Amino acid sequence: MEFDRELIVRAQQGDRSAHEAIINRFAPMVFRLISRFFRTREDVEDLAQDVFLKLFARIDQIRPQDNFPGWLARVTVNTCYDELRKTRRRKTAIETYGPEIAGEKSVLPPEPDSFGKARLALEGLDPKLRIPLVLKELEEMSIEEIARSMGLTQTNVKVRLFRARKKLAAILGGHQGNTK
Secondary structure (H helix, E strand, C coil): CHHHHHHHHHHHCCCHHHHHHHHHHHHHHHHHHHHCCCCCHHHHHHHHHHHHHHHHHCHHHCCCCCCHHHHHHHHHHHHHHHHHHHHHHHHHHHHHHCHHHHCCCCCCCCCCCHHHHHHHHHHHCCHHHHHHHHHHHCCCCCHHHHHHHHCCCHHHHHHHHHHHHHHHHHHHHHHHHHHC
């Protein structure tokens, strides 16, 4: 933790080697978080770059004594959340105007195994429900950490987790019923 504080102070003073050290130290966490929401390597890399650009644009606002990894996780989650909203708007445009006008084709292959079904069901959840569920179940964050990362109350996180699990169970229950 002291190492993180020292890096932040050095980065705030314009030390480029500290910037590089921060990226090397925290890139695995950032990539892991982003890959929970996006599948393609290009998307993950682009969003990671956005996260680090935001970090260094705001480096002067960071207080070295605060929980830097938690702050960076929050920036990462918010960046993913913003991108998911953009993706939803693009999807709506494609559904409304067709792929010819939007210039994109849907190329998600069907995944026959149960892991693929679970992943598709998870991706089908509203981001407001998916993000806390991913942070809790896959990233093993506490309710308190999720609340801080998302700017929510702990009660709100618990409600979203309950709704996400209920909706996911309904979706997966529907898939299981179709296979019998």
